[in-house]
Every structure is written in structure tokens, then in C-alpha cells.
Amino acid sequence: MLGSFSVSAMKKTGAPGRVGEGLKMIAIDHFSEKFQRNMRVPLHIVEARRDKLAQLIETHRYLPLRELCERLGVSEATARRDLAELAKRNVVKRTHGGALAEYNERFPSFNERRSLGGAGKQKVAKAAARFIEPGGTYFLDSGTTIFAMAEFLRDAPVTPATIVTSNLPVGELLAGVEGLSVYLTAGQILGRQSVLLGETALHSLEFWNFDIAFLSAEAANAEGVWNSQEAIVEMQRVAMERSKRVLLCLDDTKIGTTAPQSLVGWDRVDILLTDAKTDRLRGAGILPGFSGIIDCHAAPPLPPRLVGNTSELPVHFL
Numbered sequence: 371m372l373g374s375f376s377v378s379a380m381k382k383t384g385a386p387g388r389v390g391e392g393l394k395m396i397a398i399d400h401f402s403e404k405f406q407r408n409m410r411v412p413l414h415i416v417e418a419r420r421d422k423l424a425q426l427i428e429t430h431r432y433l434p435l436r437e438l439c440e441r442l443g444v445s446e447a448t449a450r451r452d453l454a455e456l457a458k459r460n461v462v463k464r465t466h467g468g469a470l471a472e473y474n475e476r477f478p479s480f481n482e483r484r485s486l487g488g489a490g491k492q493k494v495a496k497a498a499a500r501f502i503e504p505g506g507t508y509f510l511d512s513g514t515t516i517f518a519m520a521e522f523l524r525d526a527p528v529t530p531a532t533i534v535t536s537n538l539p540v541g542e543l544l545a546g547v548e549g550l551s552v553y554l555t556a557g558q559i560l561g562r563q564s565v566l567l568g569e570t571a572l573h574s575l576e577f578w579n580f581d582i583a584f585l586s587a588e589a590a591n592a593e594g595v596w597n598s599q600e601a602i603v604e605m606q607r608v609a610m611e612r613s614k615r616v617l618l619c620l621d622d623t624k625i626g627t628t629a630p631q632s633l634v635g636w637d638r639v640d641i642l643l644t645d646a647k648t649d650r651l652r653g654a655g656i657l658p659g660f661s662g663i664i665d666c667h668a669a670p671p672l673p674p675r676l677v678g679n680t681s682e683l684p685v686h687f688l
Contacts, residue, residue, distance in 0.1 A: 416452075419442060419444070419452065420452050420455060420456060422442065423438065423442060423449070423452050423453070423456065424456055424461050426438065426441060426442075435449055435450070437630045438453075488621075490621035490622045490623065490645040491514070491515050491518055491621045492518055493621075493645045493666040493667070494515055494518075494519075494619050494620065494621050494643055494644060494645055494666055495515055495516075495518030495519040495521070495522055495619065496519075496522050496666075497643055497664070497666045498515075498516075498519040498522075498584055498617065498619050498643055499519050499520075499522035499523045499526070499528075501582060501584075501617060502523060502528040502531055503528065503531075503581075504528060504529060504530060504531060505530060505531070506531050506532070506581040506582070507531070507532040507534070507578065507579065507580050507581055508531065508532065508533055508534070508580055508581060508582050508583075508584060509534050509535065509575075509578070509580045509582075509583040509584065509609045509612070509613060510533060510534070510535040510537055510540050510584050511535070511536065511537065511583070511584065511585050511586055511602075511605070511606055511609065512535075512536050512537045512563065512564070512565040512567075512586075512602060512605075513537070513585070513586025513587070513619070514586070515586045515619045515620075515621065516535075516537060516540060516584055516585075516586050516619065517537060517539050517540050517543070519584065519619065520537075520539075520540040520543050520544055521543065523544065523547070523550075524543055524544060524547055527547050527548070527549060527550060529547075529548070529549025529550060530549050530550070530551070531549070531550055531551070532550075532551045532552075532553070533550055533551070533552045533553070534553045534554075534555065534575075534578055534580070535552070535553075535554060535555070536554070536555045536557060536565055536566045536567065536571055536605060537564065537565060538554070538559070538564040538565065538566065539564050541553075541554045554566060555571045555574045555575060555605075556570040556571055556573070556574035557570050557571025557572075557574065558570070558571070565602075567601040567602065567605060568601060571605055572604060572605060572608050575605070575608045575609055575612055576608075576612075578612055579612055579613075579614075580609065580612050580613040580614070581613070581614050581615065582613060582614070582615045582616075582617050583606075583609040583610055583612070583613035583615070583616050583617065584617050584619060585606050585609070585610070585616060585617070585618050585619065585633075586618075586619050586620070587618065587620060587624065587629070587633055588624065588627075588629035589624055589627040589628045589629040590618075590620055590624055590625055590626075590627070590642075590654065590656060591625075591626055591627065591628055591654050591655060591656070592654060592655025592656060592659070593632070593635070593655075594632060594633065594634055594635040594636055595618060595632075595633040595634050595635075595636075595639065596627075596628050596629035596630070596631060596632055596633055597629055597630075597631050597633045598629055598630060598631065599630075599631060600631050602631075603631045603632075603633050606633060606634075607633070607634070610634065610638060615640045615641065616634075616638065616639050616640050616641070617640065617641045617643060618639050618641065618642045618643065619643050619644075620642065620643070620644050620646070621644065621645055621646075622644065622645050622646040622647075622650065625644065625646045625650050625651060625654050625656070626650065626653060626654035636656070636659065636660040639660070639662060640662055641662045641663075641664055642656070642660065642662060642663045642664070643664050643666065644663065644664075644665070644666065645665070645666045645667060651663065
């Protein structure tokens with residue numbers, strides 16, 4: 371029936387001489403469809419790919435679908451089928467509601483992350499709090515190191531100062547400190563991550579100019595700084611653009627590692643505040659290329675004039 375329909379259609383269009391060619395094309399198309407249906411990837415290759423997928427998710431806890439496709443060299447359709455199969459086996463947990471909902475569910479929660487980093491995180495946080503100066507306006511991002519910094523600021527306030535943050539626990543913690551004016555960004559609330567993100571959050575930063583943006587990240591290596599989620603990276607980049615200085619707070623565990631999303635190269639960071647030793651920084655390829663490193667162990671005096679003229683060029687400290 372398909373052949374007779376095609377012949378009749380071609381006669382009506384005035385192309386009777388091409389009937390044979392049309393039938394040949396139909397036959398080829400039919401063969402191609404049958405061939406594609408019979409093209410089955412061997413089961414051991416499929417299982418190996420799914421094992422690799424499970425390992426990636428176990429290692430990173432969260433990866434966007436696009437990132438999974440790039441790492442595995444497969445289409446989104448294939449990745450979704452593999453994820454569905456792994457979910458059936460209870461190897462991974464499926465989430466719904468878009469990228470932010472997926473990140474909120476899959477990535478370790480804010481409270482889970484607070485316990486990581488240990489003494490190193492506390493050293494970095496305490497040193498970071500000393501960069502707050504009276505009269506300044508500061509952006510504090512969504513990281514748990516930044517929350518630890520806020521705890522030190524609560525216990526030893528520097529006032530007056532203005533704090534803008536997307537970090538819900540930071541906002542709640544500092545709101546009651548006399549002399550601090552505390553503002554939350556707009557945005558979608560991600561409960562497990564205790565953060566405000568999304569397009570509205572980005573737009574809300576356009577009202578501000580900061581003396582310092584205090585940022586955290588998941589990883590740093592020779593190529594630059596990395597983070598876990600695209601929306602967080604977007605938020606941090608806007609904050610950087612609105613800031614005179616960018617101060618990156620990373621404990622030793624983040625050095626020499628990587629994460630799904632590239633945040634920035636070292637040319638955009640003014641100060642790296644870390645407890646990592648020189649040998650580790652060299653091994654990660656951060657030294658000798660980047661000079662703006664402050665070692666928390668050295669407890670240097672506060673660098674001068676971090677609050678001041680917006681036209682002043684960044685000063686790096688060894």
C-alpha cells in the first residue's frame with residue numbers, strides 16, 4: 371500500500387518518469403530504518419558506560435545532564451535512559467523541577483557541607499573576617515566557609531558595615547548584629563542548600579557596588595577556580611563584576627582538585643586566602659603563576675585601603 375500510494379502521488383505532481391527512483395528511495399529508507407533498529411550496542415559496553423556514569427555521580431554527588439553527556443560522549447536521550455535504569459536499580463536518585471531543583475536535591479546539603487574542611491576552614495574563615503573594615507559594603511556568597519567567616523564577624527563585629535548575601539544562614543546570623551546593615555538578594559530559595567539563586571537573584575545584585583566579594587568554591591588548580599553549579603557560578607561572576615576586590619576563601623582540601631563548572635581564571639582573583647602549604651600550591655600549578663596568596667598560618671597584617679577609591683587598581687599581596 372505504501373508503494374502504490376507513493377507512485378500515485380508522484381503521478382499527480384507530474385513526475386511519472388521518476389517513479390522507479392522513488393520506489394528505490396522508499397526501499398532504501400525502509401532498509402535504513404530496519405538496519406537502525408537492528409543496531410544494538412553490545413550489553414557489556416552499555417553496562418560499562420552505566421558503571422562509569424554511576425562512578426561520576428558517586429564522586430561528584432551532582433552533575434548537570436549536559437556535563438554527563440560531555441564526559442560520556444553520549445546524547446541526552448542516551449544519558450536519560452541510563453539514569454532511568456540506574457534509578458530503577460536504586461543506584462542514583464532522580465530529581466524533577468529543572469537544574470536548580472536537581473542541584474538542590476543531589477548536591478550535599480548546606481548542613482552536610484558545614485562539617486567538611488575542619489580546622490582549615492576555620493582558619494580561612496577567621497582570617498577572612500579580618501578584611502571587613504568600617505564603612506565598607508561586602509558581598510558574602512553561599513559557601514559554608516563564608517558562613518564560618520560570618521560567625522567570627524558576629525562574635526567580633528566591625529561596624530558600621532553593609533553585608534549583602536545570597537546565603538540564608540549568613541543573613542539570619544548577622545541580621546541581629548548592631549551596626550551591621552544586612553540585605554538578602556532576591557531569588558529562588560533552595561532549602562537544602564540554604565541559598566537564593568536564579569535570574570531574579572542576578573538582577574538584584576545590579577543595585578549594589580561592593581568593596582570586596584568574599585567567594586568560596588569547590589576546587590582550584592592551575593587553570594583557575596571551579597564550582598559545583600552553573601547558577602552559583604553566574605551569581606559569583608555578577609558579584610565579581612560589581613566588586614573592587616575579589617577575595618577567594620579556600621581551605622587545603624580544595625587545592626589541586628576540579629569541579630563541574632569553571633568559575634574564573636586567576637587573572638580575575640585579587641586574593642587567595644588559604645591554609646594550603648606552598649608545596650601543595652606548587653603541586654597544583656597555582657604557584658608560581660599567581661602572586662595574590664595570603665597564608666592563614668602567617669596571620670599577616672590587614673592590607674591597607676581595601677575600602678576606598680573605586681578607580682584604584684587591585685594590589686596583590688605575597
